[in-house]
Every structure is written in structure tokens, then in C-alpha cells.
Amino acid sequence: MSTVIEEPREETEIASEEETTELVGLLAEFKDVDSIMKAARGVRNAGFIRWDVYSPFPIHGIDAVMGIKPTILPWLVLGGGLSGLIGGLTLQWFVNAYDYQFMISGKPYWSLPANIPVIFECTVLLSALTAVFGMLMLNRLPMHYNPLFKSERFRRATDDRFFIAIDAQDAKFDEHDTAALLESLGATAVETVED
Amino acid sequence: MSHSSDSTTRTDDRTQFAGGGKLFKIGATMAVAGLGLALIMGFGGPTPFRRFLFSYLVALAYFLSLALGSLAFVLLQHLTRSGWSVGVRRVAENIASTLPALGVLAIPIVLSVMMGNGYLYRWAIPENAERSIPGAHEAAAKGEDEVPPAPAAKSAGAPKQIIQEEAVESTDRPENPRDFKLDALTLMKRDFGLHWLNPWFFILRVVVYFLVWSGIAVWYRKQSILQDKTGDANITLAMQARSAPALVALGLTLTFGAFDLLMSLDPHWYSTIFGAYYFAGCAVASYALLTLIVFLLQRSGYLRDSINIEHYHDLGKYMFAFTFFYGYIAFSQYMLLWYANLPETTAWMARHGASTAHPNAFSGVIVTILFCKILVPFAAILSRHVKRARGVLAFWAVWILVFQFVDMYWIVMPELRGVGLSPRPADLACLVGVGGVFLAVLSRKMSAASLRPMADPRLPETLAHVNAY
Known part of the structure; x- marks a missing residue:
């Protein structure tokens, strides 16, 4: 009987471990330069501050579209x-x-x-x-770990796919609304990133 | 690199220059008036045309530097298979194709050497032992640049002295070429060894220099214009293949040309970096001229669609980089001569005003060059914002062109010894005259073909060019 009492306690311990994984942000995949340029403009217009674009090569003009300030x-x-x-x-x-x-x-x-x-x-x-x-x-380098690396899909950022990642810490962030926004901007896939 | 697909060749760009006739008239008038006045002013005085030759050499060296720098630019763009510069390359090709005309303008220099009066180049006086320092010929034959002390000096108990007539001569009276005395080192360069400063060898070299320069400039412009009509990409390949050997040939001829035309004004002096010094001036001044011409063309409504702020940014980078390169080379030349402190090389620097212990009239000029050709433009063009502001960049282009002339003046004029810093109307007349010929030829070349390559395979690349940083 005593074991019966103890079992749920173990389950709650496991559950509490799962609770430590928290939502880091959303990752949206795009197919080409034109669509990611359009999407980046949309994300910026929606008022997000903590987000970034990932691409296999430099995209001319992306800084202006994202509203990145000149470097100091x-x-x-x-x-x-x-x-x-x-x-x-x-x-x-x-x-x-x-x-x-x-x-x-x-x-x-x-x-x-x-x-x-x-x-x-x-x-x-x-x-x-x-x-x-x-x-x-x-650039906050060297950075040895980034939760985005957990995503299988994100590996194609060095090959032939373009990504927008929006940080969950952003004031405008909402798991469902932001995902809907990214999909409306033409994302081919949107997934959550957890850490 | 990624480019948006909407920036392909546009057809509404104005590329046919219409102001050629008017500019040609202005240039021709300047040429006739300037050179005519300079020649008239050349008569008179105990040594007619001596002053004219010096003023003329300043003007020729100045416009030659613009043309040679542009030629180096054209070759460099082909060598690096550069895409961004296609839109401005034709302007540089046009500037470089003034070289045959500048070759014709070098005839007075060649004539002065043939006449053997030593008015311009003191080594060009006839082979005559009486006009060398006693004992110098024998010393030169033995390969020494020192001569045994003359009997007078020996009786005064003077130690064996290095022949250094330039260093000790008084500078307060104008020189007469009749009194030139050539020292052993000069005679060695003229009558022994390679006979480098032999008049006929000199003339042969000058002819070869101008043939090489003109040949490269004319060929590259001709091929580029041919491609406008045929659109053949093989022409680009042929121009690329010849760019490396052509650049080597240009490097050698430019170096020796600077030695012969400018450094040999003082046959005693030598500076192995002098060719690089002249080239640095060529590069910075020609990029400034290129920027200025592109700016003026765009203000007059040409090339509005094919050249944008990104190209100005790159031209500005060139102007900045070569301003610094010039400063590096100029300081290297000065510092090594100053540090080594050898009489036969420091004498030139002292005569050109670089001595703080014995400043002369050119000391102000050398300080002006230090500030206005190196430090001020360096600080001014350092910023990205300046390079991307067309009007501001055009101002600094004019600035650099002015001080390139001051630099040429500083190189040549102190060799007209004994008169100090004495600007004369003849200097201005020669500048206007040679500049008039330059302008007239340039305007003809500009109206003879379109202002940018029309069918270069890299044209789409230049139109879509963006500076990522």
C-alpha cells in the first residue's frame, strides 16, 4: 500500500521536470528571399522587437527591412x-x-x-x-548553445531555407496570435522552440 | 549574394554625351590661349624657355598622373573581374585614352633634351669635361662617386670631401645652366655603366613609355566600344587575359617614367620609392577625377539610372584608401632619407623644404602637402556618410585634384634652383594650356561612344550593386 501512495509522488517529480522546459519562441520557415523579405517587413510592422532572421547567405537590404540600427x-x-x-x-x-x-x-x-x-x-x-x-x-559571440539548434528543421538555415525566430520574451508575443501572424505572412511551417 | 530580380538593365538611361562639341571648343580655346601665352612668356631672360620648361613639366606630369591612374584603374577592374565598376569604367577608359595626346605634348621635353642646353635636365648638357667638377670624370670612370680633393681644397687643408655641389650652393641667386658643373655620380649615370641618362637613351625610353601607355589605353577602349555593338562576352575574356601583363608593363613604365621625367631633374639624387610615390598620386587623383566627372555627368542628366550612391561609396573608398597609401609612401620616402641622413639623398629633401634646421620657401609647401593632401582628406573621407553624400564627395574630389597639382609643383619647381617659391603667370598658362588639350581630347572621346559599357556581361551586376557595409 505504501508503494501506491508513493507512486504519484514520483509522477509529480517527473511532471515538475517537464515544467522546467519553457517556451523560448516561435520558428517560422520560408522558402525564398522574396517571401522572407515580405515576412520580415510584416513582423517589424507588427511591432516586434526581439526577433531575428536566419538565412544561408547575406541578403542585401534585410537590415533596412528589419529596422536594424547602424552598428556602433x-x-x-x-x-x-x-x-x-x-x-x-x-x-x-x-x-x-x-x-x-x-x-x-x-x-x-x-x-x-x-x-x-x-x-x-x-x-x-x-x-x-x-x-x-x-x-x-x-554579436554576443562565441555562443555555444542556442535553443534553436534543437530544431531539426532549423538545420536547413545553412542550406536552402530562411527562418524568422520570434522570442517569447517580446512584449507583443502570444503563442497563438504570433503563430497565426507568421502563417499569414507566408511561412511554410511554424513550430515552437522550447528549452 | 542575393539581388532582387527587378533590377535588370534599364533602357531609359541617358548614355550618349551631347556636350562634347561645346567642351571641345572650350578646351581648344584654353589650349591655344594657355600654350600661346606660355610660349610668349617663355622668351626673354638670360635663359629663354627655362622657366617655361619647368612650368610645362609640372602641367604635363599633373595631367599624365590623371591619365595613368585611370589606365591603372581600368586594368585593375579587368584583373579582378570586378562587377561593381562596369558603370564607371568607360569614363576611366576615356580619361586614359588622352595618353596619345599627352605623348605629343611631351615633345617639348624631348626637344629640350635633344638641344642639350641642360635647361630642364642638367645632365643633358654635352659631354664636356670642362663642365664637370675637376677629377669627376676620372672618379666616375672608376665607379667612385667621390673625387680627390681639388688642389685648392688640398692647400686649405680640407679633408677628402664628397662632391655635393647642390647641397652647398647658395640658393639666393638664379642659376645659369652655363655654369652647371656635373659631379662624379651624375657623370657615372650619364657616361658610364648603363648610360642611363644618355640623351638618346632617354629619348628612346620616353618614346617607349608613351607607346606602351597609349597602346594599352587605346586597345582597351576600342575593345570595350566594340563590345557595345557585338555584345560578345569573349571580348571581356580577352581584356581580362591581357590585364595582368598590361599591369606589369604599366607598373614598370610608370616607375621608370617617374624616374626619368621627374627624379632625373636632380641627377645626383635617387629614391627607389619614387615610382611608387608618383603612382600613389596618380591613383588618388584619377579616382578623384573619375568621381568628379561622374558627379558632373549625373548633374547634367546622364547615367542617372546606371550609377547610384553605392558606386559613389566605392569610389570614395578608393579615394580614401589611396589618400592613405599616398601618405604612407610619401612619409616612407621622407623618413628613410631623414633617418639615413646621407648627403647625396638628403640634399634633395632639404632643397624641397623638408629641413627644420634650414627651412626654405618650400617648407610651407611641404607642410601644406602633409596637411591638405594627407591628413585633412584622410579625416574628411573616413566616414561612410561622407562617401555616400555625392556633393560632399565631389568637393573632396576637387580638393584632392588641387593638391595633386601642388604636389607636382613641389616635386618639380625646387629644381629651378635659386629662385625660391616664385609662382609665375607662366605656371598658370601651362596648366591651362595642357589642361585645355586634355579637356578637348577627353570631350571628343566622351562623345564618340556611349558613356558606359552597353553590353558588358557584368552590367546587371553593376546595376544591382549594393554595399553590405
Whole structure:
């Protein structure tokens, strides 16, 4: 008898584990560039903020359709480049003119022409590093896990299908209405993504 | 890359230039008036036409840089099988096809060398030991660029001195070519070894340069126009196949052309980067001219459908990149000469105003070049927004074209030693005259064919071109 009492408890434990999988969003599949452009416009007009488009290759003009703001990366790179410039100049001043003065072929201890190659290289170095790591940071990369990877269908995003994923955290999100919207925009398939 | 399917060839684009006749008249008038006035002003003075030749060389080197840069652009687009540039390529082909006319305009330079008076190139005086520094010929024959000290110097107890007549000469009086004394290094270049600065070898080389340049320019334009009619894609393949060897030939002739026409003004001086320096100026100035011509054509209602903001963006990228390239090369040349501090190479830099210890009239010019040809345009065209604003980009194109002229002036004019920075009406007259010929020929070429390739296989690509970043 005691076992009878215990059985439902185990079931509730399993049920509670299932409850931890929550809805992450909706994934809609499209067949070609034109339909995904149209759908992206529709999703944007519906007022969604937290959503993205996935395609096997870059689509010209998709940024404008999705309303993506210009990246701030160039400003980060400018900042990195200027830091390199000032850093390189300061380094040479400290080393050659201040901390360890050493006369080389009658040249002044601190003269700009001789410093420019090092300044140039430091500027390029910090610009390039800022560009690479700034890009990774802004794209939230590297990202080792994404719930979308659970979808079998989504694998074709690297081959011949186009996808729109809408995040369940979006204020406008509603499981049924949003799915209906995506279907009305021409999606060939809509599925839920859970995690 | 994906393109929407609605952007195929449009037929309502205005591609037939109608203003050629009017521009030709303006150009011809400028040419006759400018060159005529320059020739009249050339008479007089103790050395007639010496000033004219220098002014003329500045103007010729300037317009030559525009044509050669455009030729390099055309070859580069074929070499890279570039799609975006098809719409603007014909304009560059037209600019490059002024090269045969510029070859004709080089005749006065060749004549001055043939006459052997040394007015323009001091090495072109007749082989005459009396006009070299004593002992220089013997030293040159032995391959030394130093001569034993002259008896006078020896009696004064002076150590063995390097012949450096340019470095020590006073710059406050104009020179007379009759007084030129050639040093051992110059004589070595002229009378020994390769006989590089031998007048007849020089003339042969100049002829070869212009034949190569004109041949490439004329052939590429002819094939491109032929394709307008036939639409044969094999023409594109043939142009691509020849672009690599043509670019090599252009690189060599341009480098040696810059050595011969500009660097040999001071036969004592040498800078191995000088060819690249001239090429950098060619590239940046020709992209500026290309942008400006496309802008003016579009303002007059031509090519409205085939060239859009994306093409300006790319031309702006070229202008920006080669402004920086020019700065890199110009600074490299300066810094290496400054650092090595060898008398025979720093003398040129000092004469051209680069010495802070002994500044001269050209010091202001070199600082102007540093700021106005490198730093200011670099900062100005850096932004994507500037590259995508047609009017603003056209302004910077004009700016670059102005300072390319200042650069050519700075290269040539200090070699007219002893007069300092002395702009004369003859400088302007030569600029107007050579520019008039350039404009007249260019306007003829522009009206002779459509303003863009009509049947290039990559035309749809250029019409649908988008910069993703």
C-alpha cells in the first residue's frame, strides 16, 4: 500500500521536470528571399522587437527591412585606434626621451618622424583588435548553445531555407496570435522552440 | 549574394554625351590661349624657355598622373573581374585614352633634351669635361662617386670631401645652366655603366613609355566600344587575359617614367620609392577625377539610372584608401632619407623644404602637402556618410585634384634652383594650356561612344550593386 501512495509522488517529480522546459519562441520557415523579405517587413510592422532572421547567405537590404540600427563598431574602432596612437606615442616618449635617454646617430631623443612607424603600428594593432573583439562582443559571440539548434528543421538555415525566430520574451508575443501572424505572412511551417 | 530580380538593365538611361562639341571648343580655346601665352612668356631672360620648361613639366606630369591612374584603374577592374565598376569604367577608359595626346605634348621635353642646353635636365648638357667638377670624370670612370680633393681644397687643408655641389650652393641667386658643373655620380649615370641618362637613351625610353601607355589605353577602349555593338562576352575574356601583363608593363613604365621625367631633374639624387610615390598620386587623383566627372555627368542628366550612391561609396573608398597609401609612401620616402641622413639623398629633401634646421620657401609647401593632401582628406573621407553624400564627395574630389597639382609643383619647381617659391603667370598658362588639350581630347572621346559599357556581361551586376557595409 505504501508503494501506491508513493507512486504519484514520483509522477509529480517527473511532471515538475517537464515544467522546467519553457517556451523560448516561435520558428517560422520560408522558402525564398522574396517571401522572407515580405515576412520580415510584416513582423517589424507588427511591432516586434526581439526577433531575428536566419538565412544561408547575406541578403542585401534585410537590415533596412528589419529596422536594424547602424552598428556602433566603427566608433569603438576609432576609439581603439586613437588609444593605440596615444599609447604608442607615450610609450616612445617614456622610453626614449624620459626614462632611458640614449643618443643614436645624433638624432634628437624624441623626434616625431622616427616615432611615426611605431605609432602607426600601434594604431593599426589596437584598431584591428577592437574590430575583432568588438564585433564578437556586439554579436554576443562565441555562443555555444542556442535553443534553436534543437530544431531539426532549423538545420536547413545553412542550406536552402530562411527562418524568422520570434522570442517569447517580446512584449507583443502570444503563442497563438504570433503563430497565426507568421502563417499569414507566408511561412511554410511554424513550430515552437522550447528549452 | 542575393539581388532582387527587378533590377535588370534599364533602357531609359541617358548614355550618349551631347556636350562634347561645346567642351571641345572650350578646351581648344584654353589650349591655344594657355600654350600661346606660355610660349610668349617663355622668351626673354638670360635663359629663354627655362622657366617655361619647368612650368610645362609640372602641367604635363599633373595631367599624365590623371591619365595613368585611370589606365591603372581600368586594368585593375579587368584583373579582378570586378562587377561593381562596369558603370564607371568607360569614363576611366576615356580619361586614359588622352595618353596619345599627352605623348605629343611631351615633345617639348624631348626637344629640350635633344638641344642639350641642360635647361630642364642638367645632365643633358654635352659631354664636356670642362663642365664637370675637376677629377669627376676620372672618379666616375672608376665607379667612385667621390673625387680627390681639388688642389685648392688640398692647400686649405680640407679633408677628402664628397662632391655635393647642390647641397652647398647658395640658393639666393638664379642659376645659369652655363655654369652647371656635373659631379662624379651624375657623370657615372650619364657616361658610364648603363648610360642611363644618355640623351638618346632617354629619348628612346620616353618614346617607349608613351607607346606602351597609349597602346594599352587605346586597345582597351576600342575593345570595350566594340563590345557595345557585338555584345560578345569573349571580348571581356580577352581584356581580362591581357590585364595582368598590361599591369606589369604599366607598373614598370610608370616607375621608370617617374624616374626619368621627374627624379632625373636632380641627377645626383635617387629614391627607389619614387615610382611608387608618383603612382600613389596618380591613383588618388584619377579616382578623384573619375568621381568628379561622374558627379558632373549625373548633374547634367546622364547615367542617372546606371550609377547610384553605392558606386559613389566605392569610389570614395578608393579615394580614401589611396589618400592613405599616398601618405604612407610619401612619409616612407621622407623618413628613410631623414633617418639615413646621407648627403647625396638628403640634399634633395632639404632643397624641397623638408629641413627644420634650414627651412626654405618650400617648407610651407611641404607642410601644406602633409596637411591638405594627407591628413585633412584622410579625416574628411573616413566616414561612410561622407562617401555616400555625392556633393560632399565631389568637393573632396576637387580638393584632392588641387593638391595633386601642388604636389607636382613641389616635386618639380625646387629644381629651378635659386629662385625660391616664385609662382609665375607662366605656371598658370601651362596648366591651362595642357589642361585645355586634355579637356578637348577627353570631350571628343566622351562623345564618340556611349558613356558606359552597353553590353558588358557584368552590367546587371553593376546595376544591382549594393554595399553590405
